[in-house]
Amino acid sequence: EFDWGVDRITKWAEDGGFTFVCTNIYDIRTNEPVDWAEPFAIIEKMGIKVGFIGLATPETAYKAHKARVANYEFRDPVEVITEWVPKVKDAGADIIIALTHLGSFQDKEGNITGEASDLCAVDGVDAVVSAHTHQSVCGLVNGKPLVQAYKYGRSFAKVTFIFDENNKLVSAEPFLDHLYARADTLKDDANMLAIYGKYEEEMSPVLGKILGKTTVDLDIALPW
Template sequence: MGIELSAVGNHEFDWGVDRIIKWAEDGGFTFVCTNIYDIRTNEPVDWAEPFAIIEREGVKIGFIGLATPETAYKAHKARVANYEFRDPVEIITEWLPKVKDAGADIIIALTHLGSFQDKEGNITGEAAALCEVDGVDAVISGHTHKSVCGLVNNKPLVQAYKYGRSFAKLTFIFDENNRLVSAEPALDHLYARADTLKDDANMLAIYERYDEELGPVLGKVLGKTTVELDHDRY
C-alpha cells in the first residue's frame, strides 16, 4: 500500500512489542511515537521513532507520533505494564522545536488520538486539543472509529472511518519559499464506491483460504447476552 509511517494504536499491543517490531520490519514502514515512555529507563520507547521527516517536491514534512493515554487501560494489562503514556499536548509541545530544528517546513501530528464531529461540524476530542498548540499545522486522528473532517483553530483535522472503509487526505499548497499557504482536509469513502474498486488477486486468495478454513469456527454461536459488554478493564 505504500505506507511509510504509522502511529501506535492501543491494539498494536495485543500481541506484544515483539510483534510491533516485526510488523514494521515486514511492512517496510516506521512506527512513530513520542509519548510512550519505558518506565524502566524513563525514556521514549526505542522500538518507535519519535518523529520523521519526509520530503515531497522539495517540501520537508515533519510527522510527530502520539498514542492515546487510554492505551494504559484499553490494552492487555500485561502488555503495557512497563510503559507510561504521557500527556499528548505536553509532549508535542516539547518536540515541536526539535522537529523544526531538524528542518521540517510543516509539522503534522500523526496520532492514535480520538476525535468526534457533530452535525454542525464541530470537532472535539483528544486530537482536537492538538490544533490549539502553536506549531502544529495539521492533525491525523484515529482511535474512535468515526469519520471526522474539518478545521479546528483553522487547522485541518482528519480521521478516516474504521477498518479501512475510508481514506483521509490532506492537501497542502506552499509558496516558492516552502511556506504553507493553505491546507485542506478530505475523506474518500471507499465503502460508498465499492463498485469502482478492484480486488487485489493476492489478497483475495489469502482471504478466501482463511475464510474457508476459519468460517465454520468463527460462525459458531457460543452464547448470547442481553446486555452491552464493556470492553474496558475498569
C-alpha cells in the same frame, strides 16, 4: 495493539518494512522513550520536508491488556508535542503533521471535539491525523485541518497543502473519501485476492466449524 505483546510490534515493523513513530510512550524502567519507535520522521515530497510526530492515546494505559502495558507510561500528548515541535523544525521540517492514535468526534454542525483536537492549539502543528474512536471527522480546528478516516479502511483521509515559492504554507484543505459509499466503483486487486484466498483456504477447517446455533436474527444495520 499492545494486547498482542510489544514483541509483536517490532515484528510487524520488520514484516511491513515501516517504522513506528511515537513520542509519548516511555519505558518506566529506563524513563526513556521506547526503543521500538522513532519520535518523528521527515519525508520530502516535491521539495517540501514534511515532519510527522507520532502520538498514542493515554487511554491505552487502561484500555489495553493491563499486563502488556505495565512497563509503559503514556504521557500527555499536548505537552509532548509542544516539546518536540521545535526539534522537528530544527531537523528541517517545513510543516509538521501530528500522526496520532488520539480520538476525535464531529457533530452535525461540523464542530470537532476530542483529545486530538487539542493538538490544533499547539504552535507549529499544521495538521492532525486522528484515530481511535472510529469516526468520520473532517474539518478545521483553529484553522488547522483535522481528519479521521472512519475505520477498517472504509475511508481514506487526504489533506492538500498549498505552498508559496519559498516553501511557506499558504493553505491546507482536508478531505475524506468514503470508499464504502462507492464500493461499486472499486476494482479487485489480483494480488490481494490471492493473499486472501491463501489464508481463507488455510483457515477454512477452523472457520467452518459450527460452534453453536441461534434462532434469533442477529443482523445489524450498518452504513456499508
